[in-house]
Amino acid sequence: MEKVTDKTEALSAIKNETLALENVSDELKADKEVVMAAVELSSWEFEDASDELKADKEFVLAVIKINVDQFDTASDELKADKEFVMTVIDLSGWALEFVSDELKADKDVVMAAVKESGDALTFSSDELKADKEVVMAAVNESADALEYSSDELKADKEVAMAAVKNDVCAMEYVADELKADKEFVMTAVELSGWALEFVSDELKADKEVVMAAVKKDGDALEFSSDELKADKEVIAIQNKDD
Numbered sequence: 001m002e003k004v005t006d007k008t009e010a011l012s013a014i015k016n017e018t019l020a021l022e023n024v025s026d027e028l029k030a031d032k033e034v035v036m037a038a039v040e041l042s043s044w045e046f047e048d049a050s051d052e053l054k055a056d057k058e059f060v061l062a063v064i065k066i067n068v069d070q071f072d073t074a075s076d077e078l079k080a081d082k083e084f085v086m087t088v089i090d091l092s093g094w095a096l097e098f099v100s101d102e103l104k105a106d107k108d109v110v111m112a113a114v115k116e117s118g119d120a121l122t123f124s125s126d127e128l129k130a131d132k133e134v135v136m137a138a139v140n141e142s143a144d145a146l147e148y149s150s151d152e153l154k155a156d157k158e159v160a161m162a163a164v165k166n167d168v169c170a171m172e173y174v175a176d177e178l179k180a181d182k183e184f185v186m187t188a189v190e191l192s193g194w195a196l197e198f199v200s201d202e203l204k205a206d207k208e209v210v211m212a213a214v215k216k217d218g219d220a221l222e223f224s225s226d227e228l229k230a231d232k233e234v235i236a237i238q239n240k241d242d
Helices: 005-015 031-039 043-048 057-065 070-073 081-090 094-097 107-116 118-121 132-140 143-147 157-164 170-174 183-192 192-197 208-218 218-223 231-241
Strands: none
Touching: 005 031, 031 043, 031 057, 043 057, 043 070, 057 070, 057 081, 070 081, 070 094, 081 094, 081 107, 094 107, 094 118, 107 118, 107 132, 118 132, 118 143, 132 143, 132 157, 132 218, 143 157, 143 170, 143 218, 157 170, 157 183, 170 183, 170 192, 183 192, 183 208, 192 208, 208 218, 218 231
16 A cells, blocks of 8 residues: 555544554654544554654653553653653553563662552562562552562561451462461451461361351351361351351
């Protein structure tokens, strides 16, 4: 297909969705009005914009406001520009996925990202996944962020409990040693009986633990040992909860 070179023709065709940006001239791929018209219909059109526009802070920011994933298409220079990256992360912590490796290891940047979206921790450097301050900020925003933290912090009682208090489902990512730690588990099941699903088999057979879980939520009995599922005292507590 012959490239369209006339701006008026290009704008009309793009707005009528009969022309893709890849089919306009290089000059029009550098024209902000033409490119934005295409991007507003489909943000993925930005991939065919000129390198000049991919490095234009104001223009890239406008595109990111439409779809943060398009930060991936921006110039490497912008992905490594801390001031610009901080602005983008204020819009979405998930933008951390696309920044330079250097900034993925920058604590200021990562802290800003996880405070906006805890799960953005998955894109940070390994060093910061092992930084307690960063991980605490992440799990306080999203309990699931515990999944992306270092093994050491998954075994840290303070961090793990902060995640569990945010959402009991974070028990899935807690270190096995804590799932077998009766003191930790008792605190967890007293917050939510459903925590029993994730504890060690030994504690699923511990009557004190199961009684505490069932007292909090009768349906938690389904996660206990077969022996305790038939225990009259435990069943009585379940019936009382029901």
